[in-house]
Amino acid sequence: LSANYAFTGTITGAGGIQEYDTWRITTNTSNTTDSYITSNWERTDTTSFEKIGTGMTESSGAFSFPSTGKYLLHAFFTMQSRNNRSNQGQCRVYQTTNNSSYNSIAQGEFSGESDDVSTVSMSFLLDVTDTTNQKIKLNIYNSATELRALGSSSANRTYITFMKIGDT
Numbered sequence: 001l002s003a004n005y006a007f008t009g010t011i012t013g014a015g016g017i018q019e020y021d022t023w024r025i026t027t028n029t030s031n032t033t034d035s036y037i038t039s040n041w042e043r044t045d046t047t048s049f050e051k052i053g054t055g056m057t058e059s060s061g062a063f064s065f066p067s068t069g070k071y072l073l074h075a076f077f078t079m080q081s082r083n084n085r086s087n088q089g090q091c092r093v094y095q096t097t098n099n100s101s102y103n104s105i106a107q108g109e110f111s112g113e114s115d116d117v118s119t120v121s122m123s124f125l126l127d128v129t130d131t132t133n134q135k136i137k138l139n140i141y142n143s144a145t146e147l148r149a150l151g152s153s154s155a156n157r158t159y160i161t162f163m164k165i166g167d168t
Helices: none
Strands: 019-025 034-036 041-043 057-059 062-064 069-081 086-096 103-112 117-128 135-141 147-149 159-166
Touching (some): 069 086, 069 103, 069 135, 103 117, 135 147
Antiparallel strands (some): 019 041, 034 135, 057 062, 062 135, 069 159
């Protein structure tokens, strides 16, 4: 017994990824104990990279979203302890929902001897409901020892990816 079926409707919600973007720092940050990464950001421009959709905007290290929705973010920090051992260096992603006060929403940690290099990564899902007031920033922190994030204009060392995976 066999049957033939023909679909005559419309499939909705299967449009693929609507937004994808990657940003990186192009040079090492200054040695610091606590600082947002506010300068030297660029959209990845390595051969074969192409953003999907409108893409993110960045101003003084604050990233704004092009549309509301569920975004999967991946933050990658290449960190270097400076001048002394770093017992608990922290890499953080901060969010504001009012375009003013920021709160930590993701954190990774590392340790290392002076000039050791470590890579820290974190992923999280963010529900963006307000493209005017909801933004994110990246931060590096260590209470006692200076550290820096490493950057490059030709390879992703300290960077973040944004992928819209659904509607809010």
